[in-house]
Amino acid sequence: MSSDPVNIVPVILSGGSGTRLWPVSRPEHPKQLLPLTADETMLQLTAVRTRGFEGASVGRPILVSNAAHADIIDEQLQQSGIADYQVILEPIGRNTAPAIALAALEAQGDDALLVMPSDHVITDLPAFHAAIARALPLVVKGWLVTFGITPDGPETGYGYIQMGDLCGEAVHDVARFVEKPDSANAERMLAEGGHAWNAGIFLFRADAYLAAMETHQPDMLKAVRTAMTQAKRDGAHIFPDAMAFHACPSDSVDYAIMEREAQVACVPVSMGWSDVGSWDSLHAVSTRCADENAVRGDALLLGTRNCLVHSDGPRVTLVDVDDLIVVVAQGDVMILKRGESQKVRKVTEALKALDAAKAAD
Amino acid sequence: MSSDPVNIVPVILSGGSGTRLWPVSRPEHPKQLLPLTADETMLQLTAVRTRGFEGASVGRPILVSNAAHADIIDEQLQQSGIADYQVILEPIGRNTAPAIALAALEAQGDDALLVMPSDHVITDLPAFHAAIARALPLVVKGWLVTFGITPDGPETGYGYIQMGDLCGEAVHDVARFVEKPDSANAERMLAEGGHAWNAGIFLFRADAYLAAMETHQPDMLKAVRTAMTQAKRDGAHIFPDAMAFHACPSDSVDYAIMEREAQVACVPVSMGWSDVGSWDSLHAVSTRCADENAVRGDALLLGTRNCLVHSDGPRVTLVDVDDLIVVVAQGDVMILKRGESQKVRKVTEALKALDAAKAAD
Numbered sequence: 001m002s003s004d005p006v007n008i009v010p011v012i013l014s015g016g017s018g019t020r021l022w023p024v025s026r027p028e029h030p031k032q033l034l035p036l037t038a039d040e041t042m043l044q045l046t047a048v049r050t051r052g053f054e055g056a057s058v059g060r061p062i063l064v065s066n067a068a069h070a071d072i073i074d075e076q077l078q079q080s081g082i083a084d085y086q087v088i089l090e091p092i093g094r095n096t097a098p099a100i101a102l103a104a105l106e107a108q109g110d111d112a113l114l115v116m117p118s119d120h121v122i123t124d125l126p127a128f129h130a131a132i133a134r135a136l137p138l139v140v141k142g143w144l145v146t147f148g149i150t151p152d153g154p155e156t157g158y159g160y161i162q163m164g165d166l167c168g169e170a171v172h173d174v175a176r177f178v179e180k181p182d183s184a185n186a187e188r189m190l191a192e193g194g195h196a197w198n199a200g201i202f203l204f205r206a207d208a209y210l211a212a213m214e215t216h217q218p219d220m221l222k223a224v225r226t227a228m229t230q231a232k233r234d235g236a237h238i239f240p241d242a243m244a245f246h247a248c249p250s251d252s253v254d255y256a257i258m259e260r261e262a263q264v265a266c267v268p269v270s271m272g273w274s275d276v277g278s279w280d281s282l283h284a285v286s287t288r289c290a291d292e293n294a295v296r297g298d299a300l301l302l303g304t305r306n307c308l309v310h311s312d313g314p315r316v317t318l319v320d321v322d323d324l325i326v327v328v329a330q331g332d333v334m335i336l337k338r339g340e341s342q343k344v345r346k347v348t349e350a351l352k353a354l355d356a357a358k359a360a361d
Numbered sequence: 362m363s364s365d366p367v368n369i370v371p372v373i374l375s376g377g378s379g380t381r382l383w384p385v386s387r388p389e390h391p392k393q394l395l396p397l398t399a400d401e402t403m404l405q406l407t408a409v410r411t412r413g414f415e416g417a418s419v420g421r422p423i424l425v426s427n428a429a430h431a432d433i434i435d436e437q438l439q440q441s442g443i444a445d446y447q448v449i450l451e452p453i454g455r456n457t458a459p460a461i462a463l464a465a466l467e468a469q470g471d472d473a474l475l476v477m478p479s480d481h482v483i484t485d486l487p488a489f490h491a492a493i494a495r496a497l498p499l500v501v502k503g504w505l506v507t508f509g510i511t512p513d514g515p516e517t518g519y520g521y522i523q524m525g526d527l528c529g530e531a532v533h534d535v536a537r538f539v540e541k542p543d544s545a546n547a548e549r550m551l552a553e554g555g556h557a558w559n560a561g562i563f564l565f566r567a568d569a570y571l572a573a574m575e576t577h578q579p580d581m582l583k584a585v586r587t588a589m590t591q592a593k594r595d596g597a598h599i600f601p602d603a604m605a606f607h608a609c610p611s612d613s614v615d616y617a618i619m620e621r622e623a624q625v626a627c628v629p630v631s632m633g634w635s636d637v638g639s640w641d642s643l644h645a646v647s648t649r650c651a652d653e654n655a656v657r658g659d660a661l662l663l664g665t666r667n668c669l670v671h672s673d674g675p676r677v678t679l680v681d682v683d684d685l686i687v688v689v690a691q692g693d694v695m696i697l698k699r700g701e702s703q704k705v706r707k708v709t710e711a712l713k714a715l716d717a718a719k720a721a722d
Contacts, residue, residue, distance in 0.1 A: 302707055317696070324682070333675050336679070
C-alpha cells in the first residue's frame, strides 16, 4: 500500500427512510434531510463535519442516496456552500455494504473513505477529528477502522464492539462485534468496560474495502462493479445501472465485511454522538432552555418542564404539563410521554393498518 | 294584561366574545358561532330549541348580536332552515339588560320573550319545554320568570338563586339572588337545598320587562327607545341608532332588573344544561367514547383515557397519555391538564403581554 500523504474522501450515506421520528420523518422526508437539531439539516451538518480537519487533505465528498432525493440534496449542499461533490443515486436500497462499494469504486484506490451516516449528530468535532487522526496510521496500512462510541449508559438499541489489544495510539483490535444486547448484557458490558457502541462510522482505504469484499462477498462486488461500469453520469449525479444493482445481494457493512475481516480496529471516542433515533434522543441532544424544555418552532411554555416541542408551523402552547413530547408536522399533531418515544412505532403501525383497512373498502 | 293565548318570541343573545375556549373561541369567532358540542353551532342549537314546543305558539325569533357577525348569523340560520327571523345588530355591547330591551321594543307588548344566551347547551329539551309550560301562567300575569338550574355540584362559577315559597306548579318566588359564592358557601347551599344556578334564561312579557325597566332603569330605557325609534332596517337586519345606544348605561339584566323587581319567580329545572364555559365543561357535556375520551375532529387515540381532543383540521395522535385537553385551532395547538382549563386565562394573558411587547418594539 502507498505511503504518500493520505487523501480523505467523505462518503455520506443517505439511504435511510426511517419513521422513528414520525410525523416529521416520513419516507418522502427522511430525517437526514430535515433541520431537527439545528437550523441546518443533519445531512448538511454531516457534509461540513470534516471542515478544519488538519491531519490530511480532504477531497470531494461522495454521497450515496435514494434517487428520489437528488434535487433536495443538491439544494442543501449548495446552501451549505459545497459546490464540488458527487452523488451516487441508488435505484434501489441494498443496505450499506453495497452502498459503500459504489463509493469505493468511484474513489481512487488509495483514498481513505470516511464513511458517515447522514443522520447522526456529533457535537464535539475536535474529538472526532482527533479520532480520525489516530485512525489514519492504521488506515494507511490497510486496516478497516470503526469508530466506537464510549457508552454513557446501558443502551440496548445499538450493537457493541468488544475491544481487544492496543494496535495504535488509543486504537484497539476489535475482539468481536456484539449484536444489540438485552438489558442485562448491556449493563454487564458497561460495568466491564472495554466496549463501545458501533455507530456505523468507518475509515478505510477504498482498495482495502474492495479487497475485503472480494474475499467475503464476491457476488456483491461483481454486481456493484457491473452497476458502476455501466453507470450513466450527469454532472454531479451518478446513476448506477439499475438492473445490475437490483441483482446485488443486500447486507450491512457490519455483517458482510467488518465482522469477517481480520485487520479491523476500533478507535474509541466520546464526541457528543447521537443517532437521533427517537424523539427522546433528540431531546437529549438538543440545547435545552430553562426547565429542561427543548423547543424548535413557535412555542409558548407556561409552567412546563422536561418537554420536547417540535413544530413546523403552528404555535404550541403548553400549560403546567411536564415530560411530554409534542410534535407538530405536516398536518399531524403527536403527543406522548417523554421516555416512551419508542411508541411512535405503535402509531405508524396503527396508521398503516388504518390505510390498509381503507384500501380494502 | 291580556289573557289571550300567549305567543312566545325567542330572544337569542349573541353578544358574547369570550376567550375561555381559546384557541377556538376568539373575539372574531365567539363560541356560539362554532360547532363545539355537535355538528351544529351552539347558536344553531339555540335557534331550534323551541321546535316542537306545544304549550303555546312560538313566533319569529329575534336575535341580538354584535354587528360584525351579521353575515355568519344569516348563514347559520339559513343552514338550520330558519328563514323568518330578525337580527338586531348592536353597534356596541351594553350588556344584557339593554340588549333584551332592544328585543322587547321590537316585539309586541304581550309577546312572551324567551331570553336565551346563544352559547349554552341543553341536552334534555322535553325538560326545558316542560319548564316553559310551568312558567307561562305566571308570565301571562306579568311575572318575570328565571329558569334555575338544579345544581349537581358546589360550583363557584355561577350566581345562585335562593328559592322562596311556591307561587305556581313547581315554581317558586325568588327569595334572593346570590352572587358567585366561595366554595364553602357553594357547599352550604348545595347541602341546604332550595337553591338553583342562575343560567341567564328568562321568560317574561315584553311589556312587563319594559315596565320594570321604566321603574328601575329609566335612563337605560330612554336610550334604548331612542336607538330603536331611529333604527335603520334592511331585510331581517335592524340597526339601532349608534349614538343613542352609545349613551345607554351598560348593565346585566340580573343586576339592573331581576334583583330589583318584586314579582320574580324561579322555575327549577334539570335539563342537561351547561354554559360550556371551559374546555373541562365541554368535556363534561360531550358524548364520550370508550375510555372517557371526547373527540371532535381527526384523532388517533392509543391507550388514552379521559382526554378531550378538539381539532379544526390536523390529525391529533395521543399515545398512552391521560387527562389531557388538546385543542388545535387556527394555527394554534394548546395542551393542558384536564381539570385545569381555567388556566386558558394564563395563556390569553401571556399572549396579550407578548403582543403588547411586540407593539412597543
